[in-house]
Amino acid sequence: MHRRNGIPLGIVLKTLGKVYQPPKTFLHFRTPLDLAVAVILSAQCTDKRVNIVTESILYPKYKTAKDYLSVPREELERDVHSCGTFRMKAKHIQEMCGLIIERHSGKIPRTMEELTALPGIGRKTANVILSAAFDINAGIAVDTHVIRVSQRLGLTTHSDPKKIELDLIPFAPRKEWRRVTTLIISLGRDVCTARKRACIRCPFAKKCPSSLVTGKKDLAKD
Numbered sequence: 001m002h003r004r005n006g007i008p009l010g011i012v013l014k015t016l017g018k019v020y021q022p023p024k025t026f027l028h029f030r031t032p033l034d035l036a037v038a039v040i041l042s043a044q045c046t047d048k049r050v051n052i053v054t055e056s057i058l059y060p061k062y063k064t065a066k067d068y069l070s071v072p073r074e075e076l077e078r079d080v081h082s083c084g085t086f087r088m089k090a091k092h093i094q095e096m097c098g099l100i101i102e103r104h105s106g107k108i109p110r111t112m113e114e115l116t117a118l119p120g121i122g123r124k125t126a127n128v129i130l131s132a133a134f135d136i137n138a139g140i141a142v143d144t145h146v147i148r149v150s151q152r153l154g155l156t157t158h159s160d161p162k163k164i165e166l167d168l169i170p171f172a173p174r175k176e177w178r179r180v181t182t183l184i185i186s187l188g189r190d191v192c193t194a195r196k197r198a199c200i201r202c203p204f205a206k207k208c209p210s211s212l213v214t215g216k217k218d219l220a221k222d
């Protein structure tokens with residue numbers, strides 16, 4: 001549900017579109033498989049760290065699902081160690097690779113249902129893969145930046161990513177769904193961070209229901 005004094009999503013997109021030119025996704029990838037691996041690694045980890053690990057270690061070494069299964073689990077764990085929760089992430093990567101070989105001839109599938117049936121892939125991850133790798137807008141990817149900034153801007157009163165996605169979807173045309181995520185993430189990384197609201201530099205400083213400039217309380221829930 002939107003707050004009554006929230007800024008309409010259309011205005012948010014139009015305004016941010018003039019300020020930021022975000023990529024399809026902030027994760028670097030060559031193939032849908034690369035992206036699926038990168039999004040698994042990005043849980044509880046920064047995109048910057050994931051990009052370092054994928055580009056310097058994983059992508060030169062692993063090109064196909066079979067490649068990821070050709071090494072012992074411990075070796076893959078060492079390769080992804082610096083992304084955190086490395087045991088679970090290595091497990092998910094190898095299980096996902098096993099399943100896509102078994103069910104999809106080694107290719108990443110193109111539907112929400114098939115993607116979310118894979119280990120380590122939830123709805124947010126599937127939305128990122130579908131939109132960035134296949135140009136399919138199945139939904140709006142809601143990460144921690146989108147949660148926080150949407151709450152602050154009054155676009156939602158919810159904390160659950162699925163409910164936030166349902167709050168945003170009716171207010172943006174399908175072709176804009178990817179931009180909803182990447183533009184809001186851009187604002188969240190630049191001025192509306194978890195640590196600090198730099199409202200003085202924000203294009204919504206005068207109208208935002210969480211603006212420090214107009215003395216408002218932070219609507220983001222912890």
Ligand code: SF4
Nearest residue numbers: 192199202208210211
């Ligand atoms: S005005 Fe402040 S709280 Fe509102 S979106 Fe901008 S930085 Fe965030």
